[in-house]
Amino acid sequence: MNGAEVSLRSVSKSFAGRSVLRKVDLDIAAGQFVSIIGPSGAGKSTLLRLVAGLDAPSVGRIELRTTGHRADVRLMFQEDRLLPWRTVLGNVRLGLKGRDREARDILRAVGLQGRETEFPVALSGGQRQRVALARALIHEPDLLLLDEPFGALDAITRAAMQLLLEQLLAARPRTVLLVTHDVEEALLLSDRVLLVKDGGVARDLVFDRQRPRHRGDPALAALKEELLDGLLTAEGNLPAVA
Amino acid sequence: MVTVVADVPRESDASASRAQAVQWRSLLLPWLPPLGLLAVWQWLSATGIVSTAIVPAPLDIWNAARQLAERGELQHDILVSLRRVAIGFSIGAASGLLLGLVVGLFVVARDLLDRSLQMVRTIPHLALVPLMILWFGIGEEPRLILVAMGSLFPVYINTVGGIRNVDPRLIELGRSYGLGRAELVWSIILPAALQPILVGIRYALGVAWLTLVVGETIASRDGVGYLVQNARELLRIDIIMLAIILYAIAGWLSDLVTRLIEQRLLRWHPNYADRGAP
Ligand SMILES: Nc1ncnc2c1ncn2[C@@H]1O[C@H](COP(=O)(O)OP(=O)(O)OP(=O)(O)O)[C@@H](O)[C@H]1O
């Protein structure tokens, strides 16, 4: 078994009295790739932070189960959170001993070879995000949490990074939770898509389709419609367009 | 209505040489006012508009310096003063840094020490001069203690403040990427607090010189302050002015050194340009 098993039991979270998640129950199998979609402010990042143990739930229980050892978790934050005083390479190697070669390899994989000794100020938004991605991917945690890892990337770079993620996971499978605003990306990469809205999991689609998947797959198109519907009804209080 | 935001017909070396010219300019221009002042001053004295009995001419001061240097007094006094600042400042800044780190990093230490230190800080340290003289005479200790006290608090306050203002999101990042406590301090908290700490050190250096001036002028057998003291008794205005100029140069040099250190340590910072590591 590769990766950690995750379970949430009636987990609620509120900030200063404002409830964000209400009684969420969730079981994620080891090695499953789960995408989380949902409108802005629905509590997707909050959910990841709870699973990562960075925040405690207001009430409820969260468990990570692994065989033999304590579960190792890495979260790639929604903002890049690069350390400005460390070079690109130094940022990727944060928390690692040695592994210089690997860090250089993964930087090449995210298309940043030749930028290793630069400081983050000199990078563009998308480049910074790729450094943060490299930093998250070089670790081999049982549970990898990615909060909109490709948000700042153009379509082509994004496709390349998705491929990279798939390759790395194929080589070393583990449990992944990926927050994304891109329904197609969710369908392309994951075994399961959760739609988070109104404080809970509104849709839970599990599908075991072959990989690699293709954007044109008609079955995916149908699922996409369904999920977009779910998203749209969630944003029922959008201002009406005259 | 056309607004030309930029119009660069072709990329050229002209911009590079212009950049170089700007660099030279900002290297040379700062010297113009002091040199101009010296020239005007010399001229005013030479023409007798200003009496050299009250304000000695720059050349008189230069001659006084040469005379003192020939007797070896000047070098001796400068070295003595430099040594005092160096020792007192090092002790004070190091203690300030250490206390600041302990208080900034450990809540228990903050609860225990911060209030007391803040109270001691409110005492103007120069008010202790008479006490120091009574206790230690005019030996070396009172001056060193005073300089150390003066340097301690600016470093202390900026260290504590710097640590307190570290972006909590970066600390969270370090924790979730498996950094231990020591590594967290070394890789995240210290670099994040470095800029305010360096500001504190720069300020402390200024206070150190100021303290030394007072300390040496009041009770001393050597050092630049003693030079002034002695000159006053002998009515040697030229030597007094020489000492003032020496203090100015010393202050300027120590500021320069700290600025260079700052530029080196903060080269990742957008405000300190020069991107990229060596
Ligand atoms: N530390 C906090 N203090 C107070 N409120 C918070 C905090 N963190 C999140 N919230 C609130 O919780 C709600 C959910 O936030 P969260 O960041 O989880 O949304 P999200 O689904 O990730 O949105 P987005 O897609 O815009 O990133 C928001 O209303 C937000 O204001």
Ligand SMILES: [Mg+2]
């Ligand atoms: Mg979010």
